[in-house]
Amino acid sequence: AKESGRNNVQFFEPGMTLAAAKCSRLENRLRAAIESDGLSLFYQPKVSVFSGDIVGVEALLRWYDEELGNVPPDEIIPIAEDTGLILPIGEWVLRTACRQSQAWQAQGYPLLMMAVNLSAIQLNNKNFVQVVKRVLEETQFPPEYLELELTESAIMQNPDRASMILRRLRELGIALSIDDFGTGYSNLAQLKRFPIDRLKIDRSFTSGVMTDVQDAAIFRAVVAMAHSLNLEIVAEGVETLEQLAFVRDLKGQQYQGYLCSKALSPEDFQVFLDSRVRT
């Protein structure tokens, strides 16, 4: 950014498109947010389809900026990836999620699986396994309770490397999930060479299972193949009882979605857990 006048930073440089100017403004605000604790995590429960118990939680990035308002992760992540900020942000997410889980446990809540989303850039970073190990040591978080969520495309960018890294994470005891399954280009046959525990079927399929025969067929086929490969199924974006019944009939193991709860602040998540224990 160019200095114009005394404290007036001008982001708009000659030849810059409006979109580029917006990006650089976001980037600058994002850098400031990282330094000033401006980012936070919300937590969405993962539910056992069979018992209705809360079996885990997914950490989701949130950013409230005074000038920009709430910036959704779908806007933050691409900019963070383009600027390299995804590495410090990703590490912060991992550390904060592990600490939060420990804090809940210290307050008497049962320890839940903590799922964290990963970007391809993190996976392909040469220090990634070290970073994960360091955070686990620092936070004393049990690796068996950490789950990392990766998209098919993140793995397929460099499959040989990804398979080596995933194996090392698995050796540490960490669980691995494929996120947004069905939206990428890979298939289950390709995935069998990766040490994966779960497939999360993308919300776009879940939301269509009652109304779109093709979505229902795809969903059924994915579950059948996942079962035969010993992969657990997580249905994303379950919003209705009918969708849940569909998943239950197919013996899918877990679901997430507004039917149970949206992502909640740490305080609200505690209130949510309290209300379930009593009922």
Ligand code: C2E
């Ligand atoms: P995702 O990992 O597929 O997360 C699920 C998204 O669906 C979340 O949106 C969640 O709030 C939303 N969702 C959950 N249940 C329902 C439902 O029943 N109905 C509807 N309509 N939506 C539901 P969110 O929090 O906006 O996150 C969007 C995406 O941003 C995530 O998709 C993930 O790809 C990315 N993301 C979020 N946090 C992080 C992070 O810490 N690191 C990375 N690399 N990516 C992140």
Ligand code: CA
């Ligand atoms: Ca996810």
Ligand code: CA
């Ligand atoms: Ca997903």
Ligand code: CA
């Ligand atoms: Ca998604």
